[in-house]
Amino acid sequence: MNFSAVVALSLLWLILAGLWLWLALRGRKKTTSAPSTAPQARRRSRALLRQLRHLRAALDALPEAIVLLDENRRHALWFNPAAQRLLGLASPEDIGCVLAERLPTLALADWLALPAPPVRDNEAAPQDPSQRLKLALLRTSQGQPMLLVQDVSRLLRLEDMRRDFVATVSHELRTPLTVLHGYLDMLEEDAPPEWQAIVPQMQKQSQRMKQLVDDLLTLSRLDTGQSLPAQPVAMATLLQHLLREAEALSGGRQRIRLQDQGGLDLLGLEKELHSAFSNLISNAVRYTPEGGQIDIRFAALPQGGATFCVTDNGYGIAAQHLPRLTERFYRVSQSRTRETGGTGLGLAICKHVLSLHDAHLEIESTLGQGSTFRCIFPAARCLPRADATQPLP
Ligand code: ADP
Numbered sequence: 001m002n003f004s005a006v007v008a009l010s011l012l013w014l015i016l017a018g019l020w021l022w023l024a025l026r027g028r029k030k031t032t033s034a035p036s037t038a039p040q041a042r043r044r045s046r047a048l049l050r051q052l053r054h055l056r057a058a059l060d061a062l063p064e065a066i067v068l069l070d071e072n073r074r075h076a077l078w079f080n081p082a083a084q085r086l087l088g089l090a091s092p093e094d095i096g097c098v099l100a101e102r103l104p105t106l107a108l109a110d111w112l113a114l115p116a117p118p119v120r121d122n123e124a125a126p127q128d129p130s131q132r133l134k135l136a137l138l139r140t141s142q143g144q145p146m147l148l149v150q151d152v153s154r155l156l157r158l159e160d161m162r163r164d165f166v167a168t169v170s171h172e173l174r175t176p177l178t179v180l181h182g183y184l185d186m187l188e189e190d191a192p193p194e195w196q197a198i199v200p201q202m203q204k205q206s207q208r209m210k211q212l213v214d215d216l217l218t219l220s221r222l223d224t225g226q227s228l229p230a231q232p233v234a235m236a237t238l239l240q241h242l243l244r245e246a247e248a249l250s251g252g253r254q255r256i257r258l259q260d261q262g263g264l265d266l267l268g269l270e271k272e273l274h275s276a277f278s279n280l281i282s283n284a285v286r287y288t289p290e291g292g293q294i295d296i297r298f299a300a301l302p303q304g305g306a307t308f309c310v311t312d313n314g315y316g317i318a319a320q321h322l323p324r325l326t327e328r329f330y331r332v333s334q335s336r337t338r339e340t341g342g343t344g345l346g347l348a349i350c351k352h353v354l355s356l357h358d359a360h361l362e363i364e365s366t367l368g369q370g371s372t373f374r375c376i377f378p379a380a381r382c383l384p385r386a387d388a389t390q391p392l393p
Contacts (some may be wrong), residue, residue, distance in 0.1 A: 065149035083182035178377035215345040230267040261299040276353035279346035286340035287312030304379035326351040
């Protein structure tokens with residue numbers, strides 16, 4: 001059951017409880033004043049009671065823990081049996097307790113005090129730290145705060161297994177691929193005439209595989225990265241590197257311009273930022289036909305922070321693809337990606353790197369006209385440029 005269904009159910013339960021109470025009182029009043037309607041009211045209240053029992057049974061059977069809190073998000077007004085299993089609350093002793101004090105290991109006080117507490121998706125359960133919990137604070141439509149807790153241990157274990165599997169396979173593939181690549185390079189020099197056309201094809205495919213393995217390893221490394229040390233990254237130097245790489249990749253097929261207007265450096269990891277930016281640039285080169293224009297721009301934002309933008313006037317992307325572009329292996333056109341040597345992981349890597357830098361990616365594109373990929377960095381990730389390198393015009 002998802003969060004909104006739980007909210008709806010709890011709400012219904014509250015409304016029915018109120019209705020039942022109201023009808024019961026009304027029925028009792030009417031018994032004295034109008035005896036003829038009493039059986040009707042009794043029947044109605046019995047029906048409501050039955051529904052209330054069903055709802056109560058459904059809430060009791062939920063695997064998610066629900067704790068209804070008071071207006072100040074301090075006291076636990078009610079909780080279901082799952083809250084006893086997942087949080088160790090006891091009924092009726094803990095009804096009315098101060099939740100943050102009752103569950104100190106979850107450090108709830110500061111979190112509950114936030115205007116909109118963010119979802120916490122990997123917390124140790126108070127009873128058993130190996131059990132992992134997801135916590136969310138919801139509000140019913142009547143404004144009642146409600147803590148929702150899910151056991152996500154299995155999900156996180158599966159996620160770990162997936163990560164380990166991909167990292168191990170990619171790692172194991174790397175050495176045999178390097179060996180194959182080396183032999184193919186040797187073959188290229190003295191291949192018999194009938195192999196002249198085949199060897200470059202084999203080299204191209206093995207290069208693609210190597211790129212795929214490298215991208216998968218980059219993603220695995222980013223997946224395990226907890227927090228990034230904030231090291232100053234000299235943007236003037238990095239941008240010059242990126243420009244040279246773009247020109248080499250383009251081989252003169254497109255015109256490439258760099259505008260460095262930042263006057264800023266970034267705080268983060270140079271290797272990862274280089275990887276994110278070069279993915280955007282190599283996409284612009286690969287998805288822009290000959291004679292096209294590519295602009296790389298690094299600039300300070302008026303509201304603080306900085307933006308790194310890559311604009312091209314290439315093939316562009318239809319609107320329906322935009323929301324899915326940063327998914328792993330999502331490609332607009334399989335054949336074009338294959339043609340241009342893509343792995344389908346470039347934008348996933350870029351998004352990941354940016355989120356580790358508290359930054360985000362914005363994409364604008366029009367089919368047949370071109371695209372702009374914009375990396376937006378917050379002010380906290382920027383600092384005035386230290387070196388005296390002159391920005392390019
Ligand atoms: P790929 O290796 O396939 O390029 P990416 O993750 O880098 O993988 O990009 C995902 C898809 O987004 C690409 O397959 C391509 O269809 C589309 N795309 C990315 N950048 C551009 C661009 N500048 N112009 C047009 N399409 C692009």
